[in-house]
Amino acid sequence: MEFKKLTMALAVASVALPIATTSAGAYELTIPSLVYRTGPYAPNGIPFANGVADYYTLLNERDGGIEGVRVNLVECETAYNTQQGVECYENTKGAGESGALVFQPLSTGITYQLIPKASADKIPVFSMGYGRTSAANGKVFPWVFNFPATYWSQATVFIQYIGDQEGGMDKLKGKKIALVYHNSAYGKEPIRTLESAAEKYGYQLILLPVDHPGQEQKATWLQIRRDRPDWVLLWGWGVMNQVAVKEAASIRYPMDKFIGVWWSGSENDVLPAGEAADGYLSGAFHAPGDDFPLHQDIYKHVYDKGKGAGDRGRVGEVLYNRGVVAAMWTAEAIRTAMKIHGTKQVRGEHVRDGLEALKVDEARLAELGLKGFTYPIEITCENHEGPGKVALQRWDAKAKQWKIVSKFYEPLRSITGPLIEEDSAAYAKESNITPRSCN
Amino acid sequence: MLYREAGQFKTSYEADQAIFTIRQDRWLIVLALAVAFVIVPLVVNDYWANAILLPFLVYTMAALGLNILVGYCGQISLGTGGFMAVGAFASFKLMTAFPEMNLIIVLLLSGCVTAAVGVLFGLPSLRIKGFYLAVATLAAQFFLVWLFNKIGWFYNYNATGQITVPPREVFGFLVTGPMASPAVKYLFTLSLVVAFAMVAKNVVRGRIGRMWMAIRDMDIAAELIGVRPLHAKLSAFAFSSFYIGVAGGLIFTIYLGAVEVTEAFGIDRSFLVLFMVIIGGLGSILGSFLGAGFLVLMPILLKNVMVDWMGMAAVTAKHVEITLMGVLIILFLIVEPHGLARLWQIAKEKLRLWPFPY
Numbered sequence: 026m027e028f029k030k031l032t033m034a035l036a037v038a039s040v041a042l043p044i045a046t047t048s049a050g051a052y053e054l055t056i057p058s059l060v061y062r063t064g065p066y067a068p069n070g071i072p073f074a075n076g077v078a079d080y081y082t083l084l085n086e087r088d089g090g091i092e093g094v095r096v097n098l099v100e101c102e103t104a105y106n107t108q109q110g111v112e113c114y115e116n117t118k119g120a121g122e123s124g125a126l127v128f129q130p131l132s133t134g135i136t137y138q139l140i141p142k143a144s145a146d147k148i149p150v151f152s153m154g155y156g157r158t159s160a161a162n163g164k165v166f167p168w169v170f171n172f173p174a175t176y177w178s179q180a181t182v183f184i185q186y187i188g189d190q191e192g193g194m195d196k197l198k199g200k201k202i203a204l205v206y207h208n209s210a211y212g213k214e215p216i217r218t219l220e221s222a223a224e225k226y227g228y229q230l231i232l233l234p235v236d237h238p239g240q241e242q243k244a245t246w247l248q249i250r251r252d253r254p255d256w257v258l259l260w261g262w263g264v265m266n267q268v269a270v271k272e273a274a275s276i277r278y279p280m281d282k283f284i285g286v287w288w289s290g291s292e293n294d295v296l297p298a299g300e301a302a303d304g305y306l307s308g309a310f311h312a313p314g315d316d317f318p319l320h321q322d323i324y325k326h327v328y329d330k331g332k333g334a335g336d337r338g339r340v341g342e343v344l345y346n347r348g349v350v351a352a353m354w355t356a357e358a359i360r361t362a363m364k365i366h367g368t369k370q371v372r373g374e375h376v377r378d379g380l381e382a383l384k385v386d387e388a389r390l391a392e393l394g395l396k397g398f399t400y401p402i403e404i405t406c407e408n409h410e411g412p413g414k415v416a417l418q419r420w421d422a423k424a425k426q427w428k429i430v431s432k433f434y435e436p437l438r439s440i441t442g443p444l445i446e447e448d449s450a451a452y453a454k455e456s457n458i459t460p461r462s463c464n
Numbered sequence: 465m466l467y468r469e470a471g472q473f474k475t476s477y478e479a480d481q482a483i484f485t486i487r488q489d490r491w492l493i494v495l496a497l498a499v500a501f502v503i504v505p506l507v508v509n510d511y512w513a514n515a516i517l518l519p520f521l522v523y524t525m526a527a528l529g530l531n532i533l534v535g536y537c538g539q540i541s542l543g544t545g546g547f548m549a550v551g552a553f554a555s556f557k558l559m560t561a562f563p564e565m566n567l568i569i570v571l572l573l574s575g576c577v578t579a580a581v582g583v584l585f586g587l588p589s590l591r592i593k594g595f596y597l598a599v600a601t602l603a604a605q606f607f608l609v610w611l612f613n614k615i616g617w618f619y620n621y622n623a624t625g626q627i628t629v630p631p632r633e634v635f636g637f638l639v640t641g642p643m644a645s646p647a648v649k650y651l652f653t654l655s656l657v658v659a660f661a662m663v664a665k666n667v668v669r670g671r672i673g674r675m676w677m678a679i680r681d682m683d684i685a686a687e688l689i690g691v692r693p694l695h696a697k698l699s700a701f702a703f704s705s706f707y708i709g710v711a712g713g714l715i716f717t718i719y720l721g722a723v724e725v726t727e728a729f730g731i732d733r734s735f736l737v738l739f740m741v742i743i744g745g746l747g748s749i750l751g752s753f754l755g756a757g758f759l760v761l762m763p764i765l766l767k768n769v770m771v772d773w774m775g776m777a778a779v780t781a782k783h784v785e786i787t788l789m790g791v792l793i794i795l796f797l798i799v800e801p802h803g804l805a806r807l808w809q810i811a812k813e814k815l816r817l818w819p820f821p822y
Binding site for chain 2: 060063101209
């Protein structure tokens with residue numbers, strides 16, 4: 026009987042304690058983080074999640090949070106699966122006193138799922154460089170932000186880069202460009218842009234889908250060997266990237282004519298191919314590496330105190346830095362929201378205003394210890410994509426380093442603009458949305 | 465003591481053939497329905513509806529369908545995901561082509577479309593059996609998913625192949641889209657599932673169900689006593705696909721609201737529903753509910769216990785959850801190979817004798 030009572034008491038205590046500890050205390054900024062540290066995409070999901078977690082830990086440890094209000098990061102595991110993403114969204118949207126302030130779904134499928142839901146719940150969605158491209162039209166998607174650039178902008182940048190390498194855009198005529206893409210909503214995103222650019226510049230586009238998860242690409246690369254495209258673009262994610270780079274190496278496809286999307290350009294993707302991956306290119310909107318003052322702060326305030334989310338040696342990897350930049354822009358948006366509304370107890374709808382008025386210029390980047398890390402951005406009511414600029418980075422297999430090798434290209438808005446207009450109008454019609462006015 | 469049928473006499477054929485012959489069973493089911501229809505809608509919130517009850521109900525519907533085919537007619541199928549995709553895309557096309565059409569009619573028509581597709585892919589079952597049939601239905605799974613991903617007409621030529629549900633009302637209540645209240649969505653789905661479960665229960669007790677079971681138990685003997693395999697097998701495929709198609713339509717319209725065919729209806733969905741049927745109990749309507757409940761609710765329960773109560777990190781909890789689910793499935797199948805429904809049956813038999821088993 027005594028033992029039974031004891032176990033009962035323990036059980037009750039273990040249930041009651043966490044509830045008691047979370048309900049007490051000061052106002053906290055609850056930011057859910059939908060991560061995938063398991064499943065087929067985990068190798069890419071883990072460094073990103075670590076970057077996000079470390080940046081908020083740094084803010085909490087060094088500055089006591091954002092403007093003195095602590096950040097409560099709630100991680101929820103989605104395994105890159107839409108259903109689990111929905112469960113995570115419903116589970117975390119009311120978390121904490123503030124409720125979820127902003128969602129970063131980190132998967133195109135989950136983003137599509139959350140766009141209508143979060144808009145109804147008045148929580149902004151920040152799908153940084155992924156998700157629905159036409160969400161760049163802030164008139165139709167007031168609650169969704171996809172700055173600093175979209176897949177469509179990136180596709181036009183690649184075409185410009187190829188034009189520069191070939192010696193002018195008029196030289197594109199008659200060239201063959203192959204797109205190897207993940208056969209899903211994510212991978213299909215650039216097709217329309219590349220098709221309309223093909224009409225304009227006269228190159229031939231070859232579409233080569235690869236089915237989830239992308240381990241089987243022999244047939245795809247055989248086709249590339251046969252068709253000999255002049256350039257190959259890769260729209261992959263997770264294990265698909267490594268396989269593609271290895272297959273390209275095995276058919277001796279020249280790596281300097283092989284360009285990956287920014288999700289196909291991390292250390293994980295090229296290391297397995299070894300020396301053969303040297304010279305592989307990918308899109309980027311921020312710098313790789315850990316030689317920024319902010320990273321030194323992360324080492325000092327997070328890892329030296331044993332609070333790091335991941336492996337110290339992997340701080341500064343491409344996807345880690347992408348997590349950092351996502352967290353940085355989110356934190357700056359919350360700061361902006363606090364300024365606009367004059368309160369430190371911000372809610373989801375305040376953060377939306379903050380995102381829409383977000384301005385992070387060179388001076389602010391320098392203050393944050395991220396001088397030269399990325400380009401300045403300014404978000405407006407109509408334009409939720411921001412500047413849309415993309416550079417190319419190259420993999421140096423000997424030094425095991427990524428390095429930015431081109432200028433930051435401006436996207437070809439003459440191509441993406443009408444497409445965004447068309448796609449967002451179709452969405453507005455399907456969902457009975459009247460576009461708001463931005464004046 | 466409480467659960468005893470002594471003194472309950474059946475004086476008419478009607479009473480003898482009732483679904484629930486024991487009075488206590490009838491009370492239990494009425495009570496359960498009363499709670500489900502009256503109490504739950506009053507207290508349900510977004511989390512309970514969208515993350516727990518809706519997936520449970522739509523997967524119950526799919527499990528009901530597959531149970532008809534696998535459990536009652538003995539034809540093994542791995543095409544469930546593909547057939548659900550047919551239902552989802554049929555609903556999408558119908559809803560966008562005929563905006564005025566009532567959602568219930570849309571779902572029923574989607575079920576009919578899926579039934580037709582199911583019959584088509586069921587044709588090989590007349591010549592091949594067992595594992596070979598499983599492989600043939602696997603082809604349906606891959607073909608259908610590929611088709612919906614490849615042909616632009618199915619997703620109205622949008623940029624990504626992702627389909628999104630337009631907002632629709634039923635009897636003046638908004639049921640689809642993000643603005644719909646969780647209680648309305650829940651009640652709508654629940655009504656459909658309960659109605660369909662009743663139909664299934666009655667069909668499997670009647671002539672058609674007996675025909676299926678005869679084919680399942682020994683097809684040659686069934687043929688000799690006059691059951692036509694063509695009719696029996698194809699009607700099982702049609703019935704089963706109809707249910708699965710409606711389930712697919714519900715997943716798209718009510719539960720998820722936006723789906724991408726490769727992700728929402730992949731091969732893992734087929735296995736999930738098959739596991740529901742096996743774990744719940746082959747050839748049992750109750751088993752479909754129990755199996756869906758087990759495989760949908762258990763991971764969420766484990767996750768909430770580990771993350772929210774025990775304070776475990778999300779990723780560790782996920783790993784433990786995957787392991788625990790595997791262990792639990794093996795454990796259940798060792799303890800009771802006939803599924804959860806059989807466990808319930810044994811419990812009822814014991815209850816009748818309790819507390820004087822001898």
